[in-house]
Amino acid sequence: MRTLLIYPECPDTFWSFKHALKFIHKKASLPPLGLLTVGAMLPKEWPKKLVDANVSKLTQKDLAWADCAFISAMVVQRDSAYEIIARCKEAGLKIIAGGPLFTSEHNEFEDVDHFILNEAELTLPPFLADLEKGCAKRIYRTSEFCDIQRTPAPMWELMDLKHYASMSIQFSRGCPFNCDFCNVTALFGHRSRIKTAEQIIAELDGLYDLGWRGQVFFVDDNFIGNKSYLMAHLLPALIEWQKGKKGIPFNTEASVNLADNEPLMEMMVKAGFDTVFIGIETPNEESLAECNKQQNKNRNLLESVKIMHRAGLQVQGGFIVGFDSDTPSIFQRQIEFIQKSGIVTAMVGLLNAPPGTRLYERMKKEGRLLGIITGDNVDGTTNILPKMGLDALREGYRNIMHHIYSPEYYYKRAMTFLREYKAPEIKTPLDLHRLLGAFRSSIRLGILGKERFQYWKILFWTLFHRPELFTLSITFAIYGYHFRRICKMKIAQ
Numbered sequence: 001m002r003t004l005l006i007y008p009e010c011p012d013t014f015w016s017f018k019h020a021l022k023f024i025h026k027k028a029s030l031p032p033l034g035l036l037t038v039g040a041m042l043p044k045e046w047p048k049k050l051v052d053a054n055v056s057k058l059t060q061k062d063l064a065w066a067d068c069a070f071i072s073a074m075v076v077q078r079d080s081a082y083e084i085i086a087r088c089k090e091a092g093l094k095i096i097a098g099g100p101l102f103t104s105e106h107n108e109f110e111d112v113d114h115f116i117l118n119e120a121e122l123t124l125p126p127f128l129a130d131l132e133k134g135c136a137k138r139i140y141r142t143s144e145f146c147d148i149q150r151t152p153a154p155m156w157e158l159m160d161l162k163h164y165a166s167m168s169i170q171f172s173r174g175c176p177f178n179c180d181f182c183n184v185t186a187l188f189g190h191r192s193r194i195k196t197a198e199q200i201i202a203e204l205d206g207l208y209d210l211g212w213r214g215q216v217f218f219v220d221d222n223f224i225g226n227k228s229y230l231m232a233h234l235l236p237a238l239i240e241w242q243k244g245k246k247g248i249p250f251n252t253e254a255s256v257n258l259a260d261n262e263p264l265m266e267m268m269v270k271a272g273f274d275t276v277f278i279g280i281e282t283p284n285e286e287s288l289a290e291c292n293k294q295q296n297k298n299r300n301l302l303e304s305v306k307i308m309h310r311a312g313l314q315v316q317g318g319f320i321v322g323f324d325s326d327t328p329s330i331f332q333r334q335i336e337f338i339q340k341s342g343i344v345t346a347m348v349g350l351l352n353a354p355p356g357t358r359l360y361e362r363m364k365k366e367g368r369l370l371g372i373i374t375g376d377n378v379d380g381t382t383n384i385l386p387k388m389g390l391d392a393l394r395e396g397y398r399n400i401m402h403h404i405y406s407p408e409y410y411y412k413r414a415m416t417f418l419r420e421y422k423a424p425e426i427k428t429p430l431d432l433h434r435l436l437g438a439f440r441s442s443i444r445l446g447i448l449g450k451e452r453f454q455y456w457k458i459l460f461w462t463l464f465h466r467p468e469l470f471t472l473s474i475t476f477a478i479y480g481y482h483f484r485r486i487c488k489m490k491i492a493q
């Protein structure tokens, strides 16, 4: 079977970093790890070609070559997925779909021949066996979770590394917490399932051998879900692996209780971690209680962020407005919190209820469900009827975004961060792309941009006070440009 592995196009969103990627001539921030993993589970003898629509076009030649198409997508790629499925259907290919979009919405895709839902480790083998016998069913699904210690290393060789700004790798799936709006536990379970340190080192070696010398994102739902294994095995192995190598910084996602564990933070930093995404959600205690965000309650969230910054871990934060317990003062409180925290990359969204969550069930019961989620949590939309009313919520949301991404607030926050952050030891080396990116930013932002005053101010300040963070300050300037473009596009009046 000649196989196309297709990843539909992501729209322009907060996390697409599309406007920032142009500065460094990259086409996408990350490769489609799910598809690369599925590629490694398909029969070896099947010829395979990856088409990531974010980096190259799906051509008529590709379609004419293939016998079948394996498609993966997130909800946010819905429109592009429809288009690609229609083209594959027209070309007469057998269409097989899996991944988060289809796991939650397979009913909406009539033209797909086979749905391989949930984790492919469990659902793909029975499909392949049935296919061989000529009796493949339309849907394969499971309520079990697989043992990822048996997951093969992704087929890195299928992708063209040069198009991506970062690589991704996965150590664990699942999260021990139970926030009522989050679909991670529904999709990947409550227990943190982990790979072995040996698997991770082998995957990293694979990337390194292909010439990768840049950032690697550990795409775990909660990297610190199994602290004891992390500290006894994985982090020591990563520290050892980094010896003699240059320029492989790591970033990941974790819960805020990371700030309570100094030895863990120290080891992470030593292993090369410099950034963690944390769901902060809200400074409002009642809202944290409402959504069962236990790990964020009864703590000084601001101080927790600062502890991580001072330890050498930059916090990127997720924030939510629109909880039942939110009053009109929440918008100003969020702005103040974000500014004081020095969280430069602050993703603020309206509360949404993804299917499979407890929030979804509650909203359904209360008759407050409006429809499906767009999947883009920074577009100012929601699928629930908020207690404070939709208009008030949207107005307050726009106010937050206009403030925190205005050059004045944004650069001020970046300065707060640069003052407090402990500089990492492992940095991506300045290659030609990055040097050119710095040059382009000086023209686009330093000469033509409205923010030119703030741009030069932060650059000179960093040069004199924190020269080791100079490239990071240019990165922030470029990110700021992307975030402003997104805000303008998505939530303009």
Ligand code: B12
Pocket (backbone or CB within 6 Å): 010, 011, 012, 013, 014, 015, 016, 029, 030, 031, 032, 033, 034, 035, 037, 038, 070, 071, 072, 073, 074, 075, 076, 096, 097, 098, 099, 100, 101, 104, 116, 117, 118, 119, 120, 121, 124, 168, 170, 173, 174, 182, 183, 184, 187, 188, 219, 220, 221, 375, 376, 377, 378
């Ligand atoms: C890395 C990541 C990203 C990266 C995307 C990188 C990329 N190129 O794919 C970034 C940071 C850009 C991102 C952004 C977003 N993300 Co995201 N992201 C993840 C994360 C943390 C890991 C994904 C991953 O690589 N997993 C590892 C691989 C091995 O697993 P997998 O992809 O799930 O694949 C397995 C199965 O799903 C299945 N499978 C997958 N594809 C296929 C295809 C076939 C044919 C078959 C048979 C099987 C199969 O088999 C695989 C092996 O088990 C997940 C959470 C998670 N745990 O998955 C969220 C997740 C995928 N993201 C999600 C969302 C909503 C988003 C955003 C839309 C939201 C936002 N925050 O704004 C944005 C928008 C993106 C954009 N560019 O527009 C949701 C998707 C929900 C949904 N139902 O679609 C998830 C599940 C998180 C969540 N809790 O809601 N994301």
